[in-house]
Amino acid sequence: MTRIAYVDGRFVRLHEPAVAAEDRGFQFGDGVYEMVKVVDGIPRDLDRHLARLARSLAELGMTMPTSPAVLRAVAREVIRRNPLARATLYLQITRGTAPRAHPFPAGVRPTLVVAVRRALFPAAGERARGVAVALAPDLRWQRRDIKSTNLLPNLLARQRAVERGFREAWFVESDGTVTEATAANVFLVDGTGRLVTHPADRRILGGITRAVVLELARAAGIPVEERPFRVEELATAREAFLTGTTSLVLPVVRVEDRTVGDGRPGPVTRLLGRLYAEHSGLADLAGDYAQG
Ligand SMILES: Cc1ncc(COP(=O)(O)O)c(C=O)c1O
Structure with a gap:
């Protein structure tokens, strides 16, 4: 064609x-x-x-x-x-x-x-079993809320992550704050069961998928907190995932050498993965999130 x-x-x-x-x-x-x-x-x-x-x-x-x-x-x-x-x-x-x-x-x-x-969505196995992500210093400018075509820091961080065998990279500020991924937003389920993601300020791109997933979570009664979090919080986090137009909801089960939760996509991630697939007219993909 x-x-x-x-x-x-x-x-x-x-x-x-x-x-x-x-x-x-x-x-x-x-x-x-x-x-x-x-x-x-x-x-x-x-x-x-x-x-x-x-x-x-x-x-x-x-x-x-x-x-x-x-x-x-x-x-x-x-x-x-x-x-x-x-x-x-x-x-x-x-x-x-x-x-x-x-x-x-x-x-x-x-x-x-x-x-x-x-569309190149994540493979069914990635959505069912989750992926591993690297950490990368956030070297970008101070207006990441603008969806500009200047993506060099994103490309460099992603390339390095891929060369090291990771699916994506989370950007980390010098104080340890995780902002977002190179082409997706980042969510955690913290140790108290709250869904946490960086506020949509100038330090991240306010993802459309991020906004939809927050709405779906609130509608499902999941407690939500938009606040910065640091890498150390992975020690107590139960779940993590990425969101993006093509990433959909993508479970993260390992960050560098740290296992997230029990190393499998958790219930909140899987529920939101299903709800987002349905929201997007991709109901046939929803089942992959059920397999855990
Ligand atoms: C840096 C960055 N953050 C977040 C996202 C997710 O945004 P959206 O959900 O609108 O695709 C993207 C998407 O390309 C991105 O490049």
Whole structure:
């Protein structure tokens, strides 16, 4: 199947060169993006993703290149031209193309890229049995709430983790606080049974999955606390998991050489994994979380 993307006003074959050499996204990482899950042609939690996109743009003094209605129509069309049962929709907006200079160019038109690819969810075994994660120093800037295309620290930390045989890496501040993972948010069930995750401030990306999982947890009567936690808390934590648009709810059973809880995905993780799969139209995946 030829994959079709929308680049700067045109539908093109995905691998066709279409972005200018002086696009500021390409030269500076001067852009923002969103990744949206698409199930059976329907983008999931799209309103929340578009709201976060608008916020990221506003925080960087960038403008939305189209009206929200046109953006939605383009997204629908790219999804229609790339029929996949389970996909991710990638939306990227850069400040535009201009001669290379640090100050923002005047009157430049933002570049919009919309593409779709097959979704790569964690394997059934990973969701059923959990994964191991590494720890990595959080070397990123102080505005991690902006979903910018500048992902070098995330790439470096993930690459190092993968080379060491880990599935993901948790970012750790110099005081031991766990902020988030390289492409996901982090949750613990603490020693008192409370579900804990870092507050959605400037030190983490406020994940859409994180927000949905918090709502599902509250609705299920699970006590929730949005507070920073440190690596040492793993000594008493009962469970841990990651959340993300493509990670879904992914149980974490080992952090470096420390086993989390009894080394198996716990009941809170498995319940939230099932509820999130159902929320996302992925009910067939829900059973994997039941196997523990
Ligand atoms: C650094 C980071 N944190 C958290 C997330 C999870 O966000 P979401 O649930 O919106 O996919 C992502 C997703 O890519 C991410 O890159």
